[in-house]
Structures are given as C-alpha cells and as structure tokens.
Amino acid sequence: MLPQLRINAQDILPSKIKTGMSDDELVRMSNAVVIKATKSILARRDPVECTIRLFSATFYLSDDAPLSVGHAVGSAMVTHKIEKAEFRVLTQKKRLECTIGDMLTYGKRFVLFFNKCLNAFAGLTCLCLQNLRFAESDFVSNILVTCKQLNYLGFLNCDTKSWITLQVEHAQLSELSIVNCRFDMVELTWLPKLTCLAFEIWIAFNEPPLSFGYVPLLEVLSLSNVAYNRHKMVKLSTFLGETSVLDLKLGFKCEKIWVQPECLAGRQAHVFHQLRILRLFGIPEGYDLTWTMFFLEAAPSLEELYMTVVKWKWMRR
Incomplete structure (x- = not known):
C-alpha cells in the first residue's frame, strides 16, 4: 500500500x-x-x-x-x-576517475539501455545521468523527444563525441541541471514550464555557452564557473536577456570574478527588477566589491543576500 x-x-x-x-x-x-x-x-x-x-x-x-x-x-x-x-x-567510476574511454563505454551502455526500454523512458518524470559521452551527436535530443513527461533532467559530466549546439525544447520540463558538461552551445529554445536552471562550469569558454530563448517562468538560476585572467567578464544584463529571475546563485571557483559591473538603464535594469534572493559563493578574499554594489543598486526588490569569502591558492593563468 x-x-x-x-x-x-x-x-x-x-x-x-x-x-x-x-x-x-x-x-x-x-x-x-x-x-x-x-x-x-x-x-x-x-x-x-x-x-x-x-x-x-x-x-x-x-x-x-x-x-x-x-x-x-x-x-x-x-x-x-x-x-x-x-x-x-x-557509473561505477566517479567523475574525477573517469577517462574519455570510460565515458564512451558508459555512453554506449546507456544508449543500449535507452533503446531497449523506450516504454519506461516515455513515462519518466525525472532522469539523472552522469559520466556519459555519446557517440551520436543527436542522442541528447532523442532523450528530450522520447521522455515527454520529464519534469526534471540532470546531466553531470556528460558530452557528445563531437561538440554540438544543443537546442532544448520540451513542453513539461520544469527543472534542468547541466553541470561540468561540454557542449559548444546550449540553447534554451522553448521551455514554457522551466522554473529552475543550474548551469555550472564552462572553463573552456570566454563567454557562457548558454542562450535563453522562451523561458517565461524561469525563477531560480544557478551559475558557477572557473575564470582565469584571460577570460572576459560577463555582462549579466546582456547574458540573461529577457529573463527576470527571483533567486540567483553565482559561484566563483577561482581567483577571478567573472561578473562585470554595469551602468544599467531602462530595459537592462528589467533583468534584476524582480530579484529577491542573491547568493554569492566563493568570493576571492580582498576582492574589490564594486561589482557587489552593482547588484545592490540594480535589484531594488532584494530581500536576502548571502555571501561566502574564500582565500584561493590557485596559480594565476
């Protein structure tokens, strides 16, 4: 019972x-x-x-x-x-233990599993995957097409053999997590019910390999990255486009802040107009807080602010 x-x-x-x-x-x-x-x-x-x-x-x-x-x-x-x-x-091996060969092996096993159990996948509402490399570049799209009932989809350390632009379209998906994955670009083309997104680690890119399309209900957004001195800082007002989140988490996994302070006016300010909760993790000790003041001024409705400060020992690059 x-x-x-x-x-x-x-x-x-x-x-x-x-x-x-x-x-x-x-x-x-x-x-x-x-x-x-x-x-x-x-x-x-x-x-x-x-x-x-x-x-x-x-x-x-x-x-x-x-x-x-x-x-x-x-x-x-x-x-x-x-x-x-x-x-x-x-997968038996953890993320840091997996070689490319391991990921390809795990990817082949999952594809076999998926193709032979389509009835089960068609009814899933939650799917969490890790440490997979798919030989077929369109396989991730096949998951989205087959699993029509999904509310949650999570990828950890997954990619395709040839880096691709992944266009995400799904009628039911409300939560999406993409962590430490390698795609040329992730385009959130049409996700009418998406409310929560985690997109973390794009170390190989100067700009975030993520674009926002139709995501009218997006409220909770988590972004974390490792940024080196050679990387450009991100203008969040441009990056977030037409979104207007309520809860924003930013993670800094290295000694450089990757968010650029901006002078907002008019339409740009709309991005932060409804922001209620701001979480800032891994701020380098002694860093200029100009960019923090930018958030306080840009978000008039802010109710909660969380900050953690750390001392990074990583080498400059």
Missing part, C-alpha cells in the same frame, strides 16, 4: 572492508538487490487499489541491471497507475 517506493543501490551497497569484495562484486551485488526488489514489489502491487505516487530507482550502469529494471518499470507503467517515475543512473 506504500504510495512512494524508493530503491537505491547506494543504500544497500555493502562495506568493501567488511566483505573483502572488489568494487565490481559490490556493484553487482547491490544491483542484484535493486533488480529483485523492483520486480518483486511491482509484481505484487494491486493495479486497481494501489496507485504508485512515486517510483524511484537508483542503480549502476553495469551488467543487465538497467535492462531488468527498465523492463519491469515499463511493464508496470502499462498495468499500474504511476504518477511519477525516476531513474538515477550511476
């Missing part, structure tokens, strides 16, 4: 020290539990009396676990009422 079902491979991952197992063996063991639990629970649900408000599965992209979970969830979507369904796909 439980309305919410969360099955997470990380929660049942045994201790490597206590068991003496290798990483591969531990992953296989936890995945096996996820498969068994998913099949068992979904098979015993009454499709008439017990609506599943949320089904969330977190599993590793290895062996036959993805296909087994995907087929079980896809079948359940046909016979049960599942209001929200989530897949959080993990």
